[in-house]
Amino acid sequence: xxxxxxxxxLKVIVVLLVIxxxxxxxxxxxxxxxxxxxxxxxxxxxxxxxxxxxxxxxDENFSIVLVPRGKAQVAAVEIIFSSYLKNILDEKVEQKIxxxxxxxxxxxxxxxxxxxxxxxxxxxxxxxxxFKIDELLNACQQFEKSKISEEENFQLLKIYSLFQPELFIExxxxxxxxxxxxxxxxxxxxxxxxxxxxxxxxxxxxxxxxQFAAIDxxxxxxxxxxxxxLKQLLTHEVPEIQIRALKGLYEIGVIDEIDPxxxxxxxxxxxxxxxxxxxxxxxxxxxxxxxxxxxxxxxNWWVRSQAAxxxxxxxxxxxxxxxxxxxSNDQYAIEMAQESVVRKQGNK
Amino acid sequence: xKVFLDFCMWxxxxxxxxxxxxxIVSYCTMFVIAMLVMRKRYKLDPSEYDDAHIDAFYSKPVxxxxxxxxxxxxxxxxxxxxxxxxxxxxxxIIINDxxxxxxxxxxxxxxxxxxxDKIVRTNIPTKExxxxxxxxxxxxxxxxxxxxxxxADALNVGINVSQYPYFCSIDGDSILDEKSxxxxxxxxxxxxxxxxxxxxxxxxANGAKMQLGSVTESRLSNNYLVxxxxxxxxxxxxxxxxxxxxxxxxxIISGAFSVFSKEWAVEAGGYSTNIIGEDMxxxxxxxxxxxxxxxxxxIEFVPDPVCWTEAPQTLGVLRNQRRRWHQGLFESLWxxxxxxxxxxxxxxxxxxxxxxxxxxxxxPIVELAGxxxxxxxxxxxxxxxxxxxxxxxxxxxxxxxxxxxxxxxEAWTLNNYPKKRExxxxxxxxxxxxxxxxxLTLFWRCEGLIRFVLGKSDWGxxxxxxxAEKEESV
Numbered sequence: 070x071x072x073x074x075x076x077x078x079l080k081v082i083v084v085l086l087v088i089x090x091x092x093x094x095x096x097x098x099x100x101x102x103x104x105x106x107x108x109x110x111x112x113x114x115x116x117x118x119x120x121x122x123x124x125x126x127x128d129e130n131f132s133i134v135l136v137p138r139g140k141a142q143v144a145a146v147e148i149i150f151s152s153y154l155k156n157i158l159d160e161k162v163e164q165k166i167x168x169x170x171x172x173x174x175x176x177x178x179x180x181x182x183x184x185x186x187x188x189x190x191x192x193x194x195x196x197x198x199x200f201k202i203d204e205l206l207n208a209c210q211q212f213e214k215s216k217i218s219e220e221e222n223f224q225l226l227k228i229y230s231l232f233q234p235e236l237f238i239e240x241x242x243x244x245x246x247x248x249x250x251x252x253x254x255x256x257x258x259x260x261x262x263x264x265x266x267x268x269x270x271x272x273x274x275x276x277x278x279x280q281f282a283a284i285d286x287x288x289x290x291x292x293x294x295x296x297x298x299l300k301q302l303l304t305h306e307v308p309e310i311q312i313r314a315l316k317g318l319y320e321i322g323v324i325d326e327i328d329p330x331x332x333x334x335x336x337x338x339x340x341x342x343x344x345x346x347x348x349x350x351x352x353x354x355x356x357x358x359x360x361x362x363x364x365x366x367x368x369n370w371w372v373r374s375q376a377a378x379x380x381x382x383x384x385x386x387x388x389x390x391x392x393x394x395x396x397s398n399d400q401y402a403i404e405m406a407q408e409s410v411v412r413k414q415g416n417k
Numbered sequence: 418x419k420v421f422l423d424f425c426m427w428x429x430x431x432x433x434x435x436x437x438x439x440x441i442v443s444y445c446t447m448f449v450i451a452m453l454v455m456r457k458r459y460k461l462d463p464s465e466y467d468d469a470h471i472d473a474f475y476s477k478p479v480x481x482x483x484x485x486x487x488x489x490x491x492x493x494x495x496x497x498x499x500x501x502x503x504x505x506x507x508x509x510i511i512i513n514d515x516x517x518x519x520x521x522x523x524x525x526x527x528x529x530x531x532x533x534d535k536i537v538r539t540n541i542p543t544k545e546x547x548x549x550x551x552x553x554x555x556x557x558x559x560x561x562x563x564x565x566x567x568x569a570d571a572l573n574v575g576i577n578v579s580q581y582p583y584f585c586s587i588d589g590d591s592i593l594d595e596k597s598x599x600x601x602x603x604x605x606x607x608x609x610x611x612x613x614x615x616x617x618x619x620x621x622a623n624g625a626k627m628q629l630g631s632v633t634e635s636r637l638s639n640n641y642l643v644x645x646x647x648x649x650x651x652x653x654x655x656x657x658x659x660x661x662x663x664x665x666x667x668x669i670i671s672g673a674f675s676v677f678s679k680e681w682a683v684e685a686g687g688y689s690t691n692i693i694g695e696d697m698x699x700x701x702x703x704x705x706x707x708x709x710x711x712x713x714x715x716i717e718f719v720p721d722p723v724c725w726t727e728a729p730q731t732l733g734v735l736r737n738q739r740r741r742w743h744q745g746l747f748e749s750l751w752x753x754x755x756x757x758x759x760x761x762x763x764x765x766x767x768x769x770x771x772x773x774x775x776x777x778x779x780x781p782i783v784e785l786a787g788x789x790x791x792x793x794x795x796x797x798x799x800x801x802x803x804x805x806x807x808x809x810x811x812x813x814x815x816x817x818x819x820x821x822x823x824x825x826x827e828a829w830t831l832n833n834y835p836k837k838r839e840x841x842x843x844x845x846x847x848x849x850x851x852x853x854x855x856x857l858t859l860f861w862r863c864e865g866l867i868r869f870v871l872g873k874s875d876w877g878x879x880x881x882x883x884x885a886e887k888e889e890s891v
Binding site for chain 2: 079089093097100151186189192195250285370374404
């Protein structure tokens with residue numbers, strides 16, 4: 070039996086070594102192909118970067134030599150386009166890239182969409198969105214019907230949000246996969262205001278992640294028209310939504326009335342009290358000081374710390390804090406006030 | 418006597434053969450899983466993905482902790498490499514762990530540190546903090562001067578001082594890629610906090626071209642000892658980390674560069690100060706906490722290379738390193754031995770712990786016994802030749818075939834060793850592994866086990882023998 074096993078093991082080793090040898094040969098062959106690919110790509114880059122610059126930036130006439138032939142040259146054009154799109158914000162350049170891609174790159178990516186390799190399909194979806202190849206919208210919708218991964222579906226949503234926002238809203242309503250907040254933010258931030266605001270119309274019908282991402286995106290867009298939407302959410306039954314709405318309002322930084330925020334000073338949740346202590350930064354100190362003093366004596370360290378910071382940032386804040394240190398009996402609050410005063414004076 | 422010897426030889430021969438088969442099957446399974454994971458990403462354009470999270474709006478702020486004990490030479494460069502990281506929101510906290518050289522003065526002078534009064538929340542009890550400083554040049558750069566208490570204590574102070582929800586521990590001699598933090602934070606950001614800790618793939622930098630603290634071109638070292646370690650790292654990465662991570666079974670993420678959720682790390686008690694492998698200890702404690710709280714959280718390993726490290730170039734330093742790693746591993750496993758086969762801990766108890774016990778921890782003893790068996794069989798005569806020969810063949814599969822397969826597979830997916838000559842050199846060197854490198858490391862690892870059993874520990878503090886010494890486990 071052992072004799073058989075030894076010979077069996079020897080056979081296994083020989084077979085494995087042969088496989089590995091073949092794999093090495095394949096790898097070396099593949100490497101040579103890659104080197105040739107890189108050479109063609111780099112030659113194109115070297116020869117045509119300047120003509121591309123002249124066409125995109127200096128408005129020179131388009132020349133047919135700019136059109137890539139073969140995958141390596143397409144890779145070179147991708148590098149040129151990506152560098153312009155990442156580094157220059159110019160509608161004219163974007164438009165030219167879009168027109169060119171729709172005309173000359175469309176077929177490459179359409180073919181890539183039917184590749185068996187996931188990474189190739191993903192790269193194609195990235196490019197369709199980056200270069201705004203809207204003529205492939207139908208191909209994308211067709212592609213959606215095949216069995217696709219979550220990542221591919223996400224890229225499709227991004228493409229819809231760029232080319233056909235109505236369809237995008239429809240698609241996220243029907244979503245069966247759940248994306249992370251950060252992913253939804255990446256989608257929402259691209260939306261035009263009139264489409265984005267519709268997310269707030271039927272707010273409670275969305276999943277939690279969509280709700281959170283919508284609030285955070287509203288905050289980052291810093292648009293006055295979202296203030297009312299966020300204020301309405303202050304009375305929402307879910308505490309996390311209240312906190313996010315407070316955070317959003319703090320980030321927009323326009324507080325036109327103090328009354329809606331006062332009840333939060335006595336909230337049971339320290340996170341809410343912390344946010345309200347932050348919000349008071351945008352309110353004149355003579356309106357907010359009474360509440361901030363209350364927050365300075367809060368049981369929570371973060372709330373006390375924020376209240377002290379908010380007061381200290383005001384012009385008359387240091388005087389108020391010094392006054393507070395003399396009159397208060399709360400040792401923790403005094404220490405916090407002290408730190409803020411010292412820090413503020415040190416920065417001057 | 419002859420009957421007893423005969424029994425022993427057959428029994429041990431059979432046991433070692435059985436063990437080797439078990440290990441080979443486990444490694445094969447993990448290799449196949451890793452292949453499937455890595456193959457999917459082949460040729461994917463990484464720049465799209467990296468850039469997607471470059472904005473603060475999509476990412477989460479991170480505190481970078483740099484513990485420093487007598488690092489007057491390297492600490493400034495480390496901080497510069499952190500300042501070079503492409504990440505929207507970070508703070509750098511340098512913790513001077515009571516250095517006896519001029520680390521403190523160097524940092525103060527170089528970054529124009531100025532003392533500040535700052536109240537620190539003591540989330541984790543630590544040795545006393547003497548003073549906190551803030552840089553006048555870089556607003557997000559803080560220096561904490563504290564009494565000496567070891568690396569774990571220094572990291573705990575860093576956690577206490579940090580203000581962001583995630584922290585990243587960095588060894589003083591790590592060389593980072595500008596995208597390191599983006600990549601290691603990716604699973605955390607994308608999972609909405611379901612991933613609470615993540616570590617990255619560590620690479621060996623010896624021989625690589627470096628400029629301004631970052632690696633510009635990876636080249637293979639000329640030192641055979643270093644090349645063997647490169648092969649060992651690649652194998653560990655393909656036959657372990659990726660598969661374990663897929664099933665949330667990671668017990669070790671390298672302390673050289675890893676990110677943790679502060680909330681979870683604090684609740685798990687922070688870094689343990691009385692143990693050699695404090696990084697493994699924290700990960701295991703977090704796993705315990707996850708099970709205790711019955712929450713759906715994950716600890717993940719990122720396959721992208723995120724951090725470069727200098728590998729030991731001499732046998733003496735390598736011996737010290739391996740001895741310490743193994744002692745640390747045994748110590749942590751022993752401390753948490755009740756988790757093994759404990760249904761309360763699910764797959765961690767039934768797969769991860771048994772795997773670490775059998776393959777990683779006790780493996781060196783069995784393998785070394787295998788080598789001894791082959792030598793003894795040679796002297797005892799023909800009847801044991803066949804068992805010995807079979808063992809040798811299994812060692813060939815285990816040592817040579819797996820190593821070559823890992824090198825080739827990695828070259829295919831990551832394109833890290835693009836030169837033909839380098840690839841062939843590594844493949845050829847793999848054939849020699851079972852004759853010199855493997856027995857040596859086995860011997861050192863067994864030494865580590867013995868030292869644990871004897872209760873020896875003479876490197877409790879953060880004592881580094883130079884740039885080649887790292888606090889990382891393969």
